[in-house]
Amino acid sequence: MITAIVLLIGAFHPVIDLGRPERMLNIFTSGRLQSPLLWDVTSITAYFTASTIYLYLPMIPDIAIMRDRGVKPRWLYEILAWGWTGTEHQHKVLNRAINILMVMVIPIAVSVHTVISYIFAMTVQPGWHSTIFGPYFVVGAIFSGIAALLIVMIAFRKAYRLENYLREIHFTYLSKLLLIMSIFWFYFTFSEYLTTYYGNEPAEMRVFFNKFSGTAAPYFWAMVVCNFIIPVILLSNAKTRKIPGILIASIAIVIGMWLERLTIVVPTLANPRLPYPEGVYIPSLTEWSIFIGCICTFILGFMMFAKYFPIISIWEIQEGRETSVKEVAHRLKSYLPDDQSEESLEKVLTK
Amino acid sequence: MPNKKIIFLLQFASVAFIWVFITAILFWIVNMILVAHRLNDALDASVAISIIAMPVYVSLASLLTYVFVGLQKGKNK
Numbered sequence: 234m235i236t237a238i239v240l241l242i243g244a245f246h247p248v249i250d251l252g253r254p255e256r257m258l259n260i261f262t263s264g265r266l267q268s269p270l271l272w273d274v275t276s277i278t279a280y281f282t283a284s285t286i287y288l289y290l291p292m293i294p295d296i297a298i299m300r301d302r303g304v305k306p307r308w309l310y311e312i313l314a315w316g317w318t319g320t321e322h323q324h325k326v327l328n329r330a331i332n333i334l335m336v337m338v339i340p341i342a343v344s345v346h347t348v349i350s351y352i353f354a355m356t357v358q359p360g361w362h363s364t365i366f367g368p369y370f371v372v373g374a375i376f377s378g379i380a381a382l383l384i385v386m387i388a389f390r391k392a393y394r395l396e397n398y399l400r401e402i403h404f405t406y407l408s409k410l411l412l413i414m415s416i417f418w419f420y421f422t423f424s425e426y427l428t429t430y431y432g433n434e435p436a437e438m439r440v441f442f443n444k445f446s447g448t449a450a451p452y453f454w455a456m457v458v459c460n461f462i463i464p465v466i467l468l469s470n471a472k473t474r475k476i477p478g479i480l481i482a483s484i485a486i487v488i489g490m491w492l493e494r495l496t497i498v499v500p501t502l503a504n505p506r507l508p509y510p511e512g513v514y515i516p517s518l519t520e521w522s523i524f525i526g527c528i529c530t531f532i533l534g535f536m537m538f539a540k541y542f543p544i545i546s547i548w549e550i551q552e553g554r555e556t557s558v559k560e561v562a563h564r565l566k567s568y569l570p571d572d573q574s575e576e577s578l579e580k581v582l583t584k
Numbered sequence: 585m586p587n588k589k590i591i592f593l594l595q596f597a598s599v600a601f602i603w604v605f606i607t608a609i610l611f612w613i614v615n616m617i618l619v620a621h622r623l624n625d626a627l628d629a630s631v632a633i634s635i636i637a638m639p640v641y642v643s644l645a646s647l648l649t650y651v652f653v654g655l656q657k658g659k660n661k
Binding site: 263264265266271272275282289293312315318320321322323325333334399533 | 591592593594595598602606612614617626629633637640641644647
């Protein structure tokens with residue numbers, strides 16, 4: 234859901250930023266597929282379609298539950314349930330489709346974040362022309378995605394008292410993943426700047442020093458603190474790897490990733506190759522308003538969704554209760570050296 | 585509460601919509617190839633990108649249609 238809403242907001246942004254929205258029509262009449270901007274339009278459309286379908290398909294059985302319980306507006310659930318009655322054949326069809334989509338959506342997601350980086354990397358601008366920008370952006374997207382997910386999970390857990398469903402263990406596992414991604418992010422950032430520094434190309438070095446000790450330095454170092462120092466301190470220690478610590482680390486990461494985008498875009502544009510003096514960028518009131526408006530649109534979209542649809546899958550939890558013991562027993566049997574039967578393991582697990 | 589026929593028609597319309605959407609995107613991509621051809625402007629790059637993009641959209645629409653048909657057929661199975 235986060236992906237679908239954010240993609241809609243992101244896709245709408247160029248229309249706002251253009252200043253003359255009617256120019257968007259040029260994409261349809263005279264688009265050039267060899268432009269990375271058009272690759273972005275194509276992959277964002279594919280990602281939005283795939284993530285919306287991936288959101289909808291696993292929700293069908295839950296929508297049918299709401300239809301059968303007479304939740305209003307009933308007509309909406311009746312239409313969206315697509316005639317789900319929960320037969321074996323329907324389960325088979327849905328599971329097959331979800332499995333196919335699960336595989337399809339990964340390369341599409343990777344392509345979107347890679348293509349966004351290509352918009353920068355395909356130019357020869359200092360600070361942008363980098364071969365590792367593709368994977369760097371993919372790592373950044375996973376990193377900030379997990380952080381945003383954790384913030385939403387913690388907020389909903391608190392607001393709707395979902396402590397029995399969103400357990401400490403879920404947060405512990407996700408925070409460990411977040412810690413790994415933080416280290417990955419630092420590795421990519423280090424590699425990116427070390428090669429630039431070692432190359433010592435004058436135009437690149439102007440941007441480099443603008444970030445490290447110039448006007449963009451406060452944003453750059455705040456980014457390092459938010460994306461690396463805070464998460465590593467809080468998440469590598471079991472004492473602070475609790476929900477408050479995870480929330481602080483996640484908020485820091487979301488802010489840090491926003492600062493990362495700022496330090497990628499602004500210093501390069503403020504230090505052009507041509508012999509112009511260094512520029513200073515201060516966001517206008519309109520730009521701040523657009524930014525705050527986008528955050529509000531995201532919160533509104535998520536609240537609207539949560540009002541009409543379950544945020545935790547009902548049928549998947551039910552299915553997990555019925556099949557998880559069998560699955561774990563089967564897995565244990567494949568690990569253990571002795572010849573214990575699956576039935577005896579199931580008995581031990583259910584005790 | 586609308587009757588079953590209207591419900592089914594609206595459900596069918598939701599699947600038809602994805603095909604209209606995907607067809608429009610395919611037309612758009614083909615148009616861009618034609619523009620590249622007319623302007624003699626990196627036609628090979630346009631075709632290469634289209635070869636990757638077009639099957640993705642068709643697969644997504646086909647998958648959704650497969651689920652719709654499967655659920656309708658499997659109502660009583």
